[in-house]
Amino acid sequence: MASDTQDRQGGQGGPLLEVDGLCVTLFTDAGELRCIQDLSFSMRRGETLAVVGESGCGKSMTALSIMDLIPKPPAKIVGGRILFEGTDLVQLPDDRMRDYRGNEISMIFQEPMTSLNPVMLCGKQIAEGLLVHNPDMAKAEADAKALDMIRFVGIPAPEKVFKSYPFELSGGMRQRIMIAMALACEPAMLICDEPTTALDVTIQAQVLQLIDRMRQETGTAVMLITHDMGVVSEMADWVLVMYAGRQVEYTRASELFAHPAHPYAQGLIDSIPSMDASGERLYAIPGNVPMLNELPSGCLFNPRCPYARDICRREVPGFTPVDGDEGHRVACWKYTDRWEEGR
Numbered sequence: 001m002a003s004d005t006q007d008r009q010g011g012q013g014g015p016l017l018e019v020d021g022l023c024v025t026l027f028t029d030a031g032e033l034r035c036i037q038d039l040s041f042s043m044r045r046g047e048t049l050a051v052v053g054e055s056g057c058g059k060s061m062t063a064l065s066i067m068d069l070i071p072k073p074p075a076k077i078v079g080g081r082i083l084f085e086g087t088d089l090v091q092l093p094d095d096r097m098r099d100y101r102g103n104e105i106s107m108i109f110q111e112p113m114t115s116l117n118p119v120m121l122c123g124k125q126i127a128e129g130l131l132v133h134n135p136d137m138a139k140a141e142a143d144a145k146a147l148d149m150i151r152f153v154g155i156p157a158p159e160k161v162f163k164s165y166p167f168e169l170s171g172g173m174r175q176r177i178m179i180a181m182a183l184a185c186e187p188a189m190l191i192c193d194e195p196t197t198a199l200d201v202t203i204q205a206q207v208l209q210l211i212d213r214m215r216q217e218t219g220t221a222v223m224l225i226t227h228d229m230g231v232v233s234e235m236a237d238w239v240l241v242m243y244a245g246r247q248v249e250y251t252r253a254s255e256l257f258a259h260p261a262h263p264y265a266q267g268l269i270d271s272i273p274s275m276d277a278s279g280e281r282l283y284a285i286p287g288n289v290p291m292l293n294e295l296p297s298g299c300l301f302n303p304r305c306p307y308a309r310d311i312c313r314r315e316v317p318g319f320t321p322v323d324g325d326e327g328h329r330v331a332c333w334k335y336t337d338r339w340e341e342g343r
């Protein structure tokens with residue numbers, strides 16, 4: 001996979017991030033639950049990768065694995081590599097990982113209050129982050145840069161907000177402060193885990209525009225975790241579709257919408273509300289994502305799949321190119337030469 005990825009991405013010095021065979025297990029009283037299985041994908045500078053899938057598919061776990069913030073215990077990375085500019089983050093000692101987190105890779109969480117300090121002025125929090133990662137920076141310089149960042153994220157009256165506590169701000173403003181914090185160190189990679197679900201629609205659009213502007217201006221690679229396929233179509237270059245902890249499809253966003261290959265991806269796209277289909281009932285994929293303690297054998301999607309055959313119930317499909325296209329991969333028996341014998 002690694003060499004394929006390299007070939008596909010070529011140019012621009014190759015991928016910024018390469019996840020290769022990542023496996024995360026939850027060690028629980030109910031036994032060992034495989035939460036992420038054999039996940040491989042890569043990201044390039046200046047590009048946006050959307051990670052999609054229903055609730056519980058492992059999107060946040062994937063993001064937290066890259067940040068080394070998975071809940072330990074019960075979770076543990078039991079296999080694979082997370083190469084950031086060639087350095088395997090999985091093997092890094094905690095103190096070296098801290099240099100990457102915030103500095104090279106930043107994350108915007110769904111709920112801003114989880115990452116803001118309630119008793120520190122907003123501006124000081126941003127300045128503090130800068131000072132932690134740039135010990136030689138003068139305090140006044142950090143304050144000035146923090147104020148610039150507050151301005152950059154489009155907050156009106158930045159001087160006033162600099163001197164506000166998080167609780168004094170609206171949800172949308174707090175989200176912007178968190179984004180300002182995440183962007184202040186100009187990370188090479190920004191992970192956004194459902195960055196706008198807590199916000200109302202107009203603010204959502206502004207926050208997404210902000211993230212996109214940052215990507216264009218600084219060449220940051222953006223991982224965007226979202227439930228919203230509309231956001232995917234507007235923002236993403238590439239899409240990774242996850243199902244029950246596994247990758248089921250990886251392709252260009254335009255290709256996913258035009259020719260979704262995996263029946264699960266097709267279901268997600270058919271579930272998008274359309275403007276012209278007023279009155280029609282919205283399609284919903286039948287059934288639910290399986291619990292980790294009752295994963296089916298074979299393809300994990302087979303109990304919900306309209307095309308499932310015996311082979312799908314027996315064997316796990318590989319993650320293979322669709323019609324020879326290395327940039328479009330799918331985990332589905334339908335696209336293999338064993339499909340006809342699979343009844």
Ligand SMILES: Nc1ncnc2c1ncn2[C@@H]1O[C@H](COP(=O)(O)OP(=O)(O)OP(=O)(O)O)[C@@H](O)[C@H]1O
Binds near residue numbers: 053057058071074
């Ligand atoms: N702290 C934890 N302890 C035990 N299990 C967990 C923990 N966090 C997540 N899980 C389990 O790991 C699996 C993947 O969860 P994850 O949070 O990555 O899903 P997700 O795709 O981000 O879902 P959502 O769209 O709801 O945010 C789920 O089965 C979830 O129940």
Ligand SMILES: [Mg+2]
Binds near residue numbers: 059060061193
């Ligand atoms: Mg999540």
